[in-house]
Amino acid sequence: xxxxxxxxxxxxxxxxxxxxxxxxxxxxxxxxxxxxxxxxxxxxxxxxxxxxxxxxxxxxxxxxxxxxxxxxxxxxxxxxxxxxxxxxxxxxxxxxxxxxxxxxxxxxxxxxxxxxxxxxxxxxxxxxxxxxxxxxxxxxxxxxxxxxxxxxxxxxxxxxxxxxxxxxxxxxxxxxxxxxxxxxxxxxxxxxxxxxxxxxxxxxxxxxxxxxxxxxxxxxxxxxxxxxxxxxxxxxxxxxxxxxxxxxxxxxxxxxxxxxxxxxxxxxxxxxxxxxxxxxxxxxxxxxxxxxxxxxxxxxxxxxxxxxxxxxxxxxxxxxxxxxxxxxxxxxxxxxxxxxxxxxxxxxxxxxxxxxxxxxxxxxx
Amino acid sequence: xxxxxxxxxxxxxxxxxxxxxxxxxxxxxxxxxxxxxxxxxxxxxxxxxxxxxxxxxxxxxxxxxxxxxxxxxxxxxxxxxxxxxxxxxxxxxxxxxxxxxxxxxxxxxxxxxxxxxxxxxxxxxxxxxxxxxxxxxxxxxxxxxxxxxxxxxxxxxxxxxxxxxxxxxxxxxxxxxxxxxxxxxxxxxxxxxxxxxxxxxxxxxxxxxxxxxxxxxxxxxxxxxxxxxxxxxxxxxxxxxxxxxxxxxxxxxxxxxxxxxxxxxxxxxxxxxxxxxxxxxxxxxxxxxxxxxxxxxxxxxxxxxxxxx
Numbered sequence: 001x002x003x004x005x006x007x008x009x010x011x012x013x014x015x016x017x018x019x020x021x022x023x024x025x026x027x028x029x030x031x032x033x034x035x036x037x038x039x040x041x042x043x044x045x046x047x048x049x050x051x052x053x054x055x056x057x058x059x060x061x062x063x064x065x066x067x068x069x070x071x072x073x074x075x076x077x078x079x080x081x082x083x084x085x086x087x088x089x090x091x092x093x094x095x096x097x098x099x100x101x102x103x104x105x106x107x108x109x110x111x112x113x114x115x116x117x118x119x120x121x122x123x124x125x126x127x128x129x130x131x132x133x134x135x136x137x138x139x140x141x142x143x144x145x146x147x148x149x150x151x152x153x154x155x156x157x158x159x160x161x162x163x164x165x166x167x168x169x170x171x172x173x174x175x176x177x178x179x180x181x182x183x184x185x186x187x188x189x190x191x192x193x194x195x196x197x198x199x200x201x202x203x204x205x206x207x208x209x210x211x212x213x214x215x216x217x218x219x220x221x222x223x224x225x226x227x228x229x230x231x232x233x234x235x236x237x238x239x240x241x242x243x244x245x246x247x248x249x250x251x252x253x254x255x256x257x258x259x260x261x262x263x264x265x266x267x268x269x270x271x272x273x274x275x276x277x278x279x280x281x282x283x284x285x286x287x288x289x290x291x292x293x294x295x296x297x298x299x300x301x302x303x304x305x306x307x308x309x310x311x312x313x314x315x316x317x318x319x320x321x322x323x324x325x326x327x328x329x330x331x332x333x334x335x336x337x338x339x340x341x342x343x344x345x346x347x348x349x350x351x352x353x354x355x356x357x358x359x360x361x362x363x364x365x
Numbered sequence: 366x367x368x369x370x371x372x373x374x375x376x377x378x379x380x381x382x383x384x385x386x387x388x389x390x391x392x393x394x395x396x397x398x399x400x401x402x403x404x405x406x407x408x409x410x411x412x413x414x415x416x417x418x419x420x421x422x423x424x425x426x427x428x429x430x431x432x433x434x435x436x437x438x439x440x441x442x443x444x445x446x447x448x449x450x451x452x453x454x455x456x457x458x459x460x461x462x463x464x465x466x467x468x469x470x471x472x473x474x475x476x477x478x479x480x481x482x483x484x485x486x487x488x489x490x491x492x493x494x495x496x497x498x499x500x501x502x503x504x505x506x507x508x509x510x511x512x513x514x515x516x517x518x519x520x521x522x523x524x525x526x527x528x529x530x531x532x533x534x535x536x537x538x539x540x541x542x543x544x545x546x547x548x549x550x551x552x553x554x555x556x557x558x559x560x561x562x563x564x565x566x567x568x569x570x571x572x573x574x575x576x577x578x579x580x581x582x583x584x585x586x587x588x589x590x591x592x593x594x595x596x597x598x599x600x601x602x603x604x605x606x607x608x609x610x611x612x613x614x615x616x617x618x619x620x621x622x623x624x625x626x627x628x629x630x631x632x633x634x635x636x637x638x639x640x641x642x643x644x645x646x647x648x649x650x651x652x653x654x655x656x657x658x659x660x661x662x663x664x665x666x667x668x669x670x671x672x673x674x
Binding site for chain 2: 035039087089139143144145146148149150152154156157160161163164167168282285286289320321322323324325326327328329330331332334335338339341342
């Protein structure tokens with residue numbers, strides 16, 4: 001009798017983990033295809049519509065970039081906290097708070113200068129998102145309040161705060177009842193590339209990715225974050241302050257998400273309107289995990305997710321499929337990435353009936 | 366009185382779907398597995414319950430389908446977390462996305478359609494008690510079943526041999542394994558049952574509570590359930606308390622909206638989430654002070670026999 005057993009892998013190369021990730025992606029798409037067939041939707045047509053919509057034209061390609069901007073930033077926001085094994089699921093709420101702060105700057109501190117507005121809105125959104133992230137960080141550090149629930153509840157609270165402003169004091173009298181602010185004046189807008197909707201947020205996203213990589217790879221603080229993520233006990237032994245790091249990481253995480261909100265309202269929408277942040281916070285979770293918490297891989301993965309989102313819009317128009325079809329595929333991708341991870345950490349070995357390995361184990365712990 | 370009794374009765378009705386989900390998650394977490402996908406499971410259950418009730422005309426068949434759908438979808442989570450040892454937080458989030466997405470996809474074209482679900486009936490004698498009668502015993506059958514379930518689980522978890530095994534696996538899987546218990550088997554069983562109960566929770570929402578299908582109709586109740594599990598300190602009796610408290614806030618919020626108060630609707634809608642956060646913080650402070658017990662010791666940790674901790 002032969003049995004299969006899992007054994008830990010000594011190490012895995014970057015190519016190997018890239019191969020595993022790609023294989024997982026393919027598996028998710030195949031499984032998604034099977035489900036679609038069961039729901040009487042042709043998966044081949046759907047997938048080719050997704051690709052055609054997202055990459056088939058210059059417009060589609062630019063729209064994919066437009067989607068990749070917020071997802072890169074929410075992905076980085078999640079990455080920072082995940083590295084420390086702090087589960088910030090509240091990028092959505094932090095993003096909304098950042099957007100609210102940007103809109104507040106435009107309303108109450110308006111100067112007719114591009115530079116002044118950029119600096120003010122950028123700073124306000126980062127601080128506002130950062131504080132929204134630091135609240136659960138404080139609760140976690142001080143009283144061990146579960147940060148998953150806290151950040152999620154704060155998502156809803158942020159969304160209803162936005163509703164409160166948009167249905168109330170900030171509502172544009174010219175909007176015919178739609179919950180949105182008046183359009184921002186020109187100097188409060190980010191510049192755009194040519195006549196596409198791609199805005200300066202893309203530069204911010206790339207810079208933040210590099211900064212995140214430098215912080216994680218080359219700084220003392222990045223080292224502390226990684227150590228705390230691996231083992232809180234070891235970190236305490238080294239004399240690292242857990243409380244301070246949780247607060248700091250959650251602030252930075254929230255600030256990145258807040259900046260993302262600024263980019264969306266000042267770059268894309270040109271006003272604050274209800275429903276501008278459709279699930280970017282959750283998509284950030286997938287992006288961070290798919291990128292295996294590597295900041296430089298985040299923009300790439302965000303681009304892939306952008307294809308799915310833009311393609312999803314096409315599906316809505318061409319095949320009348322709801323946006324939830326994309327959400328379903330996102331869930332499956334995350335499932336198969338999780339499944340695939342096992343193969344990068346362990347390998348399957350055939351063992352004899354007695355449970356002994358047929359092959360001598362080298363390097364296995 | 367004229368206001369209080371309908372309010373309290375509404376609190377019970379509104380708390381019941383969350384209660385089913387919380388009871389399920391207590392079983393799951395007691396075995397050491399964390400399932401954060403309750404929101405997705407509730408949505409899958411809600412659609413399954415709606416669809417089967419609509420096509421068969423039987424709300425009972427609908428609720429059974431909701432349970433089965435919950436079990437089936439949870440199978441993915443159980444396989445990844447128990448067999449594969451995957452990260453339970455991420456898998457739970459994936460479950461939320463997947464469940465929400467799949468229910469939305471299946472439910473396209475049915476949004477807003479109504480069904481004939483269960484109706485309330487009065488329990489004789491008990492229903493005639495002043496105050497208590499109209500609040501507790503003028504409901505549908507699923508509310509009564511939830512009362513029994515709370516008591517039964519409270520007894521099962523703390524007073525029976527299988528219940529003790531369940532707690533042992535959640536607290537110390539290594540010792541349980543040495544005792545000859547099947548850690549994986551027990552975890553699979555309670556994770557699946559827990560998922561099924563979340564399915565019923567969703568089914569209650571669509572088949573009984575609203576009697577219609579709306580995409581994303583749980584609106585965060587699954588997450589509130591996760592928070593209430595912490596509030597309950599993994600005890601069914603406290604779970605009931607927490608769920609009716611939540612139901613009370615929800616009912617209050619709806620009544621105030623209907624009465625047309627000067628408080629803007631978004632602030633009222635925010636109330637349940639804000640209260641959940643406040644209560645969660647309060648509970649965590651008490652835990653820190655050692656007044657309340659913490660989570661099952663091995664919650665969230667995969668168990669692999671050949672590995673040392």
